[in-house]
Amino acid sequence: MDDRQLMENMLMLEKGACDLLMHGTIESSSPDVHHAFTCSLNSSLQMQEQIYEKMQQKGWYPVQQVERQKVDRVRQKFSC
Numbered sequence: 001m002d003d004r005q006l007m008e009n010m011l012m013l014e015k016g017a018c019d020l021l022m023h024g025t026i027e028s029s030s031p032d033v034h035h036a037f038t039c040s041l042n043s044s045l046q047m048q049e050q051i052y053e054k055m056q057q058k059g060w061y062p063v064q065q066v067e068r069q070k071v072d073r074v075r076q077k078f079s080c
Contacts, residue, residue: 004060007051011061014048 028034
């Protein structure tokens with residue numbers, strides 16, 4: 001397994017952890033449990049972002065650039 005595959009696996013696992021923690025946060029039965037899940041979710045989201053940024057720097061996670069007009073149209077469509 002090379003570095004790229006390892007990072008891809010790490011990113012996939014971290015995304016899965018974020019998904020589980022988000023559902024735990026939503027379904028929390030008490031403020032203390034909600035807080036614990038929220039803190040864990042935020043940590044997991046930070047880890048996911050760090051992995052993503054490292055992969056992007058290495059060219060392993062290419063990002064398509066979008067025209068500003070398209071972004072503005074989507075933003076207007078979903079704004080309240």
